[in-house]
Amino acid sequence: MQRTEGVNAIEVEGLTKRFGALAAVDNVSLTISNGEIFGLLGPNGAGKTTLISMLVTMKRPTAGHAKVNGYDVQKQADKVRESIGIVFQDSSLDEELTAYENLELHGAMYNMDRKEAEARIKEVIKMVELEDRLHHIVKTFSGGMRRRLEIARGLLHCPDVLFLDEPTIGLDPQTRQHIWSYIKKMQKERGITIVITTHYMDEADLLCDRVAIIDHGKIIALDKSSALKDSLGGDILSIETPCSDKLKEAFGKLAWVGEAKCHDGSLTLRVTKGEQRIPVLMEIARKKGIAVESVSLHKPTLDDVFLHYTGKTIREEEVSPNESLRARVASRRRSG
Amino acid sequence: MSELTAIYYIWRRELIRFSRSKSRIIGSLAMPFFFLAIIGTGLGSVVTVANGSYLDFMAPGILAMVVLFGSIFSGVIVIMDRQFGFLKETMVAPVRRTSIVIGKALGGATTAVIQGLLMLGIAMLLGAHIEMVDILPAVALMFMVSVMFVSLGIAIASTMEDMQGFQLVMNFLVMPMFFLSGALFPLTTAPDPIRWLSYINPMTYVVEALRYLLTGTSTMPIAVSGGILGFSLVLSVLLATWLFNRIES
Numbered sequence: 001m002q003r004t005e006g007v008n009a010i011e012v013e014g015l016t017k018r019f020g021a022l023a024a025v026d027n028v029s030l031t032i033s034n035g036e037i038f039g040l041l042g043p044n045g046a047g048k049t050t051l052i053s054m055l056v057t058m059k060r061p062t063a064g065h066a067k068v069n070g071y072d073v074q075k076q077a078d079k080v081r082e083s084i085g086i087v088f089q090d091s092s093l094d095e096e097l098t099a100y101e102n103l104e105l106h107g108a109m110y111n112m113d114r115k116e117a118e119a120r121i122k123e124v125i126k127m128v129e130l131e132d133r134l135h136h137i138v139k140t141f142s143g144g145m146r147r148r149l150e151i152a153r154g155l156l157h158c159p160d161v162l163f164l165d166e167p168t169i170g171l172d173p174q175t176r177q178h179i180w181s182y183i184k185k186m187q188k189e190r191g192i193t194i195v196i197t198t199h200y201m202d203e204a205d206l207l208c209d210r211v212a213i214i215d216h217g218k219i220i221a222l223d224k225s226s227a228l229k230d231s232l233g234g235d236i237l238s239i240e241t242p243c244s245d246k247l248k249e250a251f252g253k254l255a256w257v258g259e260a261k262c263h264d265g266s267l268t269l270r271v272t273k274g275e276q277r278i279p280v281l282m283e284i285a286r287k288k289g290i291a292v293e294s295v296s297l298h299k300p301t302l303d304d305v306f307l308h309y310t311g312k313t314i315r316e317e318e319v320s321p322n323e324s325l326r327a328r329v330a331s332r333r334r335s336g
Numbered sequence: 337m338s339e340l341t342a343i344y345y346i347w348r349r350e351l352i353r354f355s356r357s358k359s360r361i362i363g364s365l366a367m368p369f370f371f372l373a374i375i376g377t378g379l380g381s382v383v384t385v386a387n388g389s390y391l392d393f394m395a396p397g398i399l400a401m402v403v404l405f406g407s408i409f410s411g412v413i414v415i416m417d418r419q420f421g422f423l424k425e426t427m428v429a430p431v432r433r434t435s436i437v438i439g440k441a442l443g444g445a446t447t448a449v450i451q452g453l454l455m456l457g458i459a460m461l462l463g464a465h466i467e468m469v470d471i472l473p474a475v476a477l478m479f480m481v482s483v484m485f486v487s488l489g490i491a492i493a494s495t496m497e498d499m500q501g502f503q504l505v506m507n508f509l510v511m512p513m514f515f516l517s518g519a520l521f522p523l524t525t526a527p528d529p530i531r532w533l534s535y536i537n538p539m540t541y542v543v544e545a546l547r548y549l550l551t552g553t554s555t556m557p558i559a560v561s562g563g564i565l566g567f568s569l570v571l572s573v574l575l576a577t578w579l580f581n582r583i584e585s
């Protein structure tokens with residue numbers, strides 16, 4: 001399929017979707033360039049799926065405009081549909097059909113040549129490791145297997161713009177990695193644009209060129225994930241010491257130390273380039289004769305960014321008002 | 337060309353699903369079978385209708401019933417597609433919604449005609465007099481009527497969120513359509529209110545036309561019933577397309 005060079009893959013302006021009094025998507029504007037992998041992050045009910053639904057011509061905007069692949073989602077819905085592929089958040093397979101029949105029907109609806117469709121079916125079914133289930137009825141599949149089939153189907157026709165709404169939810173880590181490397185490869189080879197929503201922050205961090213954080217239907221932050229992390233004001237150093245007050249006084253004077261806070265038995269500092277600052281700080285402590293028991297460094301992750309902007313961690317039960325606990329939870333999840 | 341391919345695959349999907357649900361096939365024939373076997377033969381010994389046996393009179397009516405129920409059900413499957421999510425897949429595909437409606441209508445009609453043929457065989461086994469030469473025209477009529485009723489089903493389903501509404505449709509639309517169609521008793525001798533209601537019921541003309549084709553006698557000329565059916569067919573397909581187009585899932 002031809003694509004007009006230079007046209008942005010997605011242009012959204014003032015897009016709004018209201019359900020009664022609720023603005024599920026509230027005056028959103030953004031631009032995504034061709035070939036970009038763009039992440040939409042946000043807590044449950046933020047409006048991610050609703051935003052995508054409008055972009056894929058499934059829901060009519062209440063206000064605003066959106067263009068996908070240069071086509072208006074309302075006035076040129078047919079053209080938009082020809083340009084896109086989507087993996088829905090909820091199942092959209094025909095459970096009475098076999099995996100093959102589902103894929104075959106998809107190929108037919110997307111106007112694929114029979115031979116090409118055959119070859120592509122082989123390729124995608126292998127990618128999601130369902131070859132031996134190809135002719136089984138979907139009703140007999142496990143949840144993860146359905147998900148994988150759904151992803152295979154979304155990729156079958158090689159769209160220009162691919163929407164993935166929580167594609168890898170409920171999949172095991174190996175499968176997730178496998179699928180992402182395939183999608184990455186496809187994106188590199190064919191220059192397709194990808195919009196994903198995910199609750200796996202490490203996934204978003206690794207994959208996305210840019211991410212947008214959306215809450216209550218509004219975009220509250222949008223940038224490269226590294227820039228978003230930097231915007232938090234640097235790394236967090238936790239220093240365990242019996243005399244945290246004295247240490248705080250000593251370190252607080254340094255220009256490159258941001259926020260400094262004492263908790264019982266420990267001091268947390270915000271600094272940039274934390275790993276280089278540790279030796280300097282230790283030297284100061286030694287000169288003042290203050291004993292330090294341990295130092296830990298926490299680099300901001302996308303989890304922290306998410307928390308900072310939305311006030312929520314990805315898993316609600318892990319929400320805690322205690323910053324150091326939050327930091328530890330985040331770092332444990334990162335290493336684990 | 338691509339639209340035709342899509343229509344073909346959507347048609348085929350309906351057939352595959354139908355062939356995989358044996359209970360649907362048996363279930364759709366059970367009630368009409370009991371009607372014909374019990375009421376048809378039971379009343380047959382005490383009732384005579386015009387010029388023939390009651391069973392011969394009733395058989396086309398029961399055939400129409402099978403086609404009506406089977407078709408409406410095929411159309412209403414759209415609700416299940418919506419509940420199970422498959423509807424979304426078709427909604428974002430680069431296929432005209434009209435093509436989807438056509439594919440579904442043709443597929444549903446094909447399955448309804450298969451059920452109709454099975455019922456025809458049962459009726460003949462029970463002793464209804466049906467000439468072989470009449471079967472082909474009857475099948476053609478059944479197909480046309482099925483497309484009409486599947487479209488009606490799609491139109492209704494397009495406005496519904498879940499299967500709960502389906503029971504309402506069965507009880508307040510489909511059953512009255514059947515009972516007010518002259519399938520079970522001649523309308524010429526029926527009380528006025530029933531007769532008037534039956535005239536605005538498309539099912540009446542289905543029964544009339546089928547009776548004409550299978551037994552050679554009917555109370556109205558085939559040109560009239562056929563004409564009205566042709567008109568209703570176009571109307572219901574347009575209605576289905578219009579309502580299906582408005583679905584926003």
Ligand SMILES: Nc1ncnc2c1ncn2[C@@H]1O[C@H](COP(=O)(O)OP(=O)(O)OP(=O)(O)O)[C@@H](O)[C@H]1O
Nearest residue numbers: 019022024042043044045046047048049050051089
């Ligand atoms: N059809 C609808 N009718 C009414 N309200 C709706 C409808 N669809 C979504 N909403 C509401 O719109 C808001 C956004 O929903 P949406 O599904 O877009 O969230 P999301 O960001 O995708 O969340 P999640 O992470 O749980 O998938 C929610 O408050 C939801 O209740």
Ligand SMILES: [Mg+2]
Nearest residue numbers: 048049050089
């Ligand atoms: Mg969602």
